[in-house]
Amino acid sequence: MDGKLVTDLGLAPIVWLFLSLLGCVTLFFKFSRFWSVRNLDLILLFALVPGMMMIVGRHGQVPWVAFILLFLGSAAWLARCLVDLGLSRRPLLEPNLNASGLLCLSVGILGLLLVETVSLPVEDGAARNPAEPSGREDRGARPPSADEEGGTVKQVLDIAPLPPSLKRERPQVIVSRVLAVLAHLALVTGLWLIGWKHYERSLTGLSMAACYLILPYTRMALVDSGQLIPSALIIYAVLWYARPAIAGLLIGLAAGWIPACLGLIFLWTGFYRGRSRLTYVAVAASVAIVCALLGAAGLGLSEWARALGARSIAEVGLLPRFEPRSSGSSFWGGIDPSFRLPVLIGYLAMVLVVTFWPARKDLSQLIALSAALLAASQFWYLDKGGTLVLLYLPLALLVMFRPTMNSRRLRAGAFARNGAATASTT
Secondary structure, three states: OOOOOHHHHHOOHHHHHHHHHHHHHHHHOOOOOOOOHHHHHHHHHOOOHHHHHHHHOOOOOOOHHHHHHHHHHHHHHHHHHHHHHHOOOOOOOOOOOOHHHHHHHHHHHHHHHHHHHHHOOHHHHHHHOOOOOOOOHHHHOOOOOOOOOOHHHHHHHOOOOOOHHHOOOHHHHHHHHHHHHHHHHHHHHHHHHHHHHOOOOHHHHHHHHHHHHHOHHHHHOOOOHHHHHHHHHHHHHHHOOOOHHHHHHHHHHHHHHOHHHHHHHHHHHHHOOHHHHHHHHHHHHHHHHHHHHHHHOOOOHHHHHHHOOOOOHHHHOOOOOOOOOOHHHOOOOOOOHHHOHHHHHHHHHHHHHHHHOOOOOOHHHHHHHHHHHHHHHHHOOOOOOOOOHHHOHHHHHHHHOOOOOHHHOOOOOOHHHHHHHHHHHO
């Protein structure tokens, strides 16, 4: 790999990745059940690392092979989430560390990550993040030295000046870091609460939180509030899935923040029934539309949102005649848009299918299909497609650690009836 990883992420890249892999294997690998699905999931968690490292380790043109590797890793997780629909029975696999040890480890790593989130220089945070929008990634470029002269350096510096909408001022950087800190805290807490409430085991929640903190993607996109915020919103929508209004609010905000989440609005519509569906659709659609209108109002909100990490519809490639700012920032850069159109049509067909199939989804199927849609969105994403791993990583962890949930097959549309039946029985 050419070049050094930015600031070496505190360690040499090989040592850092080895420690991450060693930590996950030590904590979660089931040596007594070598061919278990859990062990396969641990391998899949690191399937995207080679492509991510190739992008971070280069400051110039990114080779296509990096995006191919990312697409292969995303396809592996897409297939894994779809296969999970047929795995109704999942054995209970305990971690190799007890609850006290996992709690101590999680609190310690979380503290280190939060301190680094606050103190990391803007240039280092942007340059270490493969998913950094292409208009901002040049902020970390070093100034030319005195002996570099001629037209080459001047040409590089004059290729694409940073547009005003992407220039982040100090207040915007501060707000972005605060949001990143809150999102990390929300994700760790949300994973633990889902393990405690829906998976009925607090130890499972601690395991998911610890795995999230150890994985290399968390530290790569440490300050990327553009991924962290919608990811946290989706996790809490899963936590409060039995309240359609709250779930609609959270999914609508996530879709308004990053268009890759738009497919979730339709998927979750197919999850609910009756009045619950009407409530969810009304809230989710209204919130998403309000976010779009505020961004187009020209009141300066769109500039603030993009500075805080939000992505526009044009950046993700949902508007015609839009090309990425840099041909090396995307697999689709420099390729005729007509070749990307079948991929987008295939994604829309997938959204339509999973909205109506399975006809009556339970919570485990909703989680798996949500992760599958977010992983599938990486294939048509125009700017930095394939690198938005944190967007679906927490959901992938929910799929990975999910136990058998036959005892909690609470169907959408039956929330009110179940509550009334419980009250009458009491």
